[in-house]
Amino acid sequence: MRHSLFGKTLGDSLRSYPWWLGGLIAYVILIMMVFPFLEEEGQAFQELLENYPAALLAAFGIDPELSIVSVEGFLGTYVFGWLVPLLFLIFAITFGSRAIAGEEEAGTMELLLANPIGRARVVFLKYAAFATLIAGMSLALFVAVYVGGLILGWEMNLGNIAAACLSGGLLGLAFGGISFGLAAATGRRAATSGITAALAVGSYLLFTVGGLVDSLAVVAKASPIWLYAGTETLVEGLIVNRAAVLFIIAAITIIAAGALFQRRDIRL
Amino acid sequence: MDAAIRTKNLTKYYGRSRGVVGVDLEVPRGMVVGFLGPNGAGKTTTMRLLMDLIRPSTGRAEVLGLDVRTHTIEIRRRVGYLPGDFSMYQRLTPREMFLFFAHLRRRSGLGWAEELSDRLQLDLDRPIHHLSSGNRQKVGVVQAFMHRPEVLILDEPTAGLDPLMQREFFAIVREAIAEGSTVFLSSHILDEVERIAERVAIIREGHLVATEDVGKLKGSAVSSLSIMFADPVSSEDFEGIPGVEGVSVEDRLLTCKVIGSVDQLLRTVTKFEVVGIKSSEADLEEVFMRYFGEVSRAP
Numbered sequence: 001m002r003h004s005l006f007g008k009t010l011g012d013s014l015r016s017y018p019w020w021l022g023g024l025i026a027y028v029i030l031i032m033m034v035f036p037f038l039e040e041e042g043q044a045f046q047e048l049l050e051n052y053p054a055a056l057l058a059a060f061g062i063d064p065e066l067s068i069v070s071v072e073g074f075l076g077t078y079v080f081g082w083l084v085p086l087l088f089l090i091f092a093i094t095f096g097s098r099a100i101a102g103e104e105e106a107g108t109m110e111l112l113l114a115n116p117i118g119r120a121r122v123v124f125l126k127y128a129a130f131a132t133l134i135a136g137m138s139l140a141l142f143v144a145v146y147v148g149g150l151i152l153g154w155e156m157n158l159g160n161i162a163a164a165c166l167s168g169g170l171l172g173l174a175f176g177g178i179s180f181g182l183a184a185a186t187g188r189r190a191a192t193s194g195i196t197a198a199l200a201v202g203s204y205l206l207f208t209v210g211g212l213v214d215s216l217a218v219v220a221k222a223s224p225i226w227l228y229a230g231t232e233t234l235v236e237g238l239i240v241n242r243a244a245v246l247f248i249i250a251a252i253t254i255i256a257a258g259a260l261f262q263r264r265d266i267r268l
Numbered sequence: 269m270d271a272a273i274r275t276k277n278l279t280k281y282y283g284r285s286r287g288v289v290g291v292d293l294e295v296p297r298g299m300v301v302g303f304l305g306p307n308g309a310g311k312t313t314t315m316r317l318l319m320d321l322i323r324p325s326t327g328r329a330e331v332l333g334l335d336v337r338t339h340t341i342e343i344r345r346r347v348g349y350l351p352g353d354f355s356m357y358q359r360l361t362p363r364e365m366f367l368f369f370a371h372l373r374r375r376s377g378l379g380w381a382e383e384l385s386d387r388l389q390l391d392l393d394r395p396i397h398h399l400s401s402g403n404r405q406k407v408g409v410v411q412a413f414m415h416r417p418e419v420l421i422l423d424e425p426t427a428g429l430d431p432l433m434q435r436e437f438f439a440i441v442r443e444a445i446a447e448g449s450t451v452f453l454s455s456h457i458l459d460e461v462e463r464i465a466e467r468v469a470i471i472r473e474g475h476l477v478a479t480e481d482v483g484k485l486k487g488s489a490v491s492s493l494s495i496m497f498a499d500p501v502s503s504e505d506f507e508g509i510p511g512v513e514g515v516s517v518e519d520r521l522l523t524c525k526v527i528g529s530v531d532q533l534l535r536t537v538t539k540f541e542v543v544g545i546k547s548s549e550a551d552l553e554e555v556f557m558r559y560f561g562e563v564s565r566a567p
Contacts (some may be wrong), residue, residue, distance in 0.1 A: 003364070003371040012359075056286055061281060111411065115372040116345035237410030265282075265448035268312075 005112075005122065009099065009129035017133060024137060026085060031078045032148030035069075046235035049219025058211040061205070063231050071154050074147065076231030077099040080164050084141065084230055086170035089200045092130075099126040100257075104187045104267050106241035113266060120258035123184055127254050130176050138169035138171065163238035166229050171228040171244040175200060177253030184261035224249070271449035272297045272419045273318060282311050287313040289474045290327070295452045300445055302461030302482070303454035305471035311454040312352045315423050319349050319402030326528065331419060339480035345373065352454070355481035357405070358397040362390060362407045373415050381414035381421060386434055401429045409437060413444065422446060422453040426460055438464050458489060492548045495522045498541035506538075509533050 001007045038045060049057070059063055060082045085215040100123065103109045103228050110120065139263035144166040149156045175196060203223040210220020220226050227242040273295035280287035288310035297300045304309050316322045317342075318329055320340040331343045340416045357365055366381040378392075385392050392400075392405040399407070405428040410419060420441075426434045441451055441464055455461050461468055462482055470478045503517040506524065509532050515524045520543075526533055530547075 002369045005368075006374065008357075008368055107353065108357055109352045110321065110351045111356065111369075111408075112348040112372075114319060114351070114411075115369055116341045116343060117372050120342055184373075266316075268316075 004116070005125045006129050009126050010132065011134060013095070013129075017136075017158050018089075018090060020022075021130065021140045025140055027083065028079055028141065028144035029148045029151075032074075032145070032152060034078075035152055038074070039069050040241055042067070045069075055208065057214055059208045066231070066235070071156060072160075072231070072234045075161070075164075076234055079145065080168070080230030080234060084164075084168040085171055085225055085228055088137065088168050089175055091134070091195045092172045092175035093179055093193050093200065095130050096196065097134070097185065097189045098175045099130065100180060100184035100261065101187050101189040103193050105189050112266070119261045123180060123258045123261050124254070126175065127180055127257070130175060134169050134172040134176065137172070138165045141165045141168060150244055150257070157234075157237075160197055160237045164197075164233040166238065167228050167230060167233050167243060167246075170243055170250070171224055173225075173250040174224055174246045174253070176256065177250040180258040181253040183261060184257040185244070185264070187264070187267040197207075270297055271295060271333075272299075273329070273331055273421075273452055274325065275314070275318075275329040277376075278314065278317060278324055278329050279326045280310075280317055280322065281325045286310075286474045287322075287325075288317070288471070288476075291471070291476045293469055293476060294479070295450060296467075298445065298448055299467060300441060300451045300453070300465045302465030302468040303471065304456070304461050304468050305454075306456055309456075310473045310474040311456075311471060312423055315349075315352070315421050315452075315454065319347070321346070329385075334471075337494065338507065342416075346418045346424075348415065348417035348420045348459045350412040350422040352418075352427075354408060356396045356404060356407060359395060361393050361412070362399075363395065364390040366411060369411055370414070379414055380416060381410050383414060384410045384413055384440065388433055389439070390506050394546065402430060402433070405429055407434065408480050409440075412456050413440060416444075416447065416449075418449055420449060420451045420453070422451065426454060426455070434460075461462055461500075462489070482554060490525055490527050491530070493523070493526055494534070494548075495542060496520055496535055496544040496548045497522070498543050501540060506533070509536055554560050 016103055048266065049062065050064055054064075060077070062077045062081055066076060068074060068077055100109075101154070103112065107223065113119065132202065142162055145165075146156070147162050178199060179192055179196040182195055183189070186192060203225045206223040207220050207225040210216045210218075210226065224246065227246050229239055231241055233239060271294050273293065275293040278293070281287050291310070291314060293314070303314070305311050313322070316349040317324055318331055318336055320336045320343070323337070328370070331415050334343055334344055336343060348439065357368075360368070362385065363378065366378050368381060370381075384390075385406070388402060388409065390410065396404065403562065405425075409422075409425060412425075414421060426437060442451075443452060450500040453461075453465070460486070465482055468480055468482055470480070470484055470545060472545070497520045499564060500519050501517055501522060503515050503522075506512060506515045506517075506522060506542075511527045511529065512533050513525045513527065515522070
């Protein structure tokens, strides 16, 4: 296992991954500890929020209908609205561009492919390792929220929280697939992370603008951030068809990545 | 089926720039064939085409009778490849890297890698980023041989190895041949190929210009000699010796070029007291010029 490509890919992340998990858990628990203070000033804060421009609220995924001092409103504002998608997107972009294009640019792909392993298999095994790390992040997120909630003595809908964590993971898997696909097609790490990041920013803009302008609401539905729907999931539970679309994006892009990597010259 | 490697009109262009053009190459089984050419001639391109790392523009290649495009994995299972330009997983130790590669070959344990590393004096447990370039090259050599492949494709295998390790490397190649392997190795140094190969394929500017037995090539090799005498000598003493050209004498130092055998020159030289003698490797370009003349120019 340790000497397999899957195991090695996991092992390669061992240096940075604990920081991702640690940072995620620390942020979530610390920010949740602010909640009691917020609760005292709840009404005033809510009024303050309502006076913010709608664009700003939309950009941070804050639902003005939800009370900031409710469990869902608070988690939506401080955790699932912007932090979770941001963190999963950055992780997906970094890892996805490194896995194929990074190995190629470092010059190790040449030796790896001297072994009897197909190119598509290299892509799939590395993606499997990536998906495992994403799952670990979703789990860490859930544990952090759960522990924070226990400390605060919250009554939590654990199923909905788990669903929101899962949605974050699916968003990561979808962008990971896009990133793997671009890396497999080009072999260029900078281009891969640049284009994927631009797509992520575009998704954000689309989502935000769509939330503001009613006539553009349809357009927003093309945004993976809308599909992720962190705050809505906290309230309603898993939105199955949106989650399914994210999953399908991940599946299609990773299959495409396998095929694209087959087609071209390995860069030297 | 008797050829370990066979290419037919193998051509590769990178965009508009030339890789190799119309290469028809045959490496018989059980033989060491040297692939000789200056840097940038197309040696690496040919080898990467054989490993299916890059795809031909036209033409085809077979290894062990299998098409490299359709039987890639089967070929890689039976071939050992040392890339000319490669990097290794910097944070791993050689041992970890060999175990990783062994796993990809569905083998467990180090196998022959342990003995090979020992012979090449490679420390298995020192992280690769702490190794010198010579030691990194040894890691590359070991991974190519460790599964006792039927065919070895080695791109500049001796680059960075010191003379003692080169000798050990050649011993390992001879053992592989004795066990029935085929070795196809590239070099831009004529002497090196002469030492080990029975046959030599010469590539220049992307074109395969000749395939010759090494013996025949030796006859036309040019070496530069510098001989230091105890007392001053005169250049007239060395004029007119067959195969000796460009004689120049500065006080006690004679420099000249010798084509083929140095026997005649040495017979003359020993009439004087010789202090030192230095021979530098044959210049490949010069060999091309002499051996192929204008024919070697790519059309």
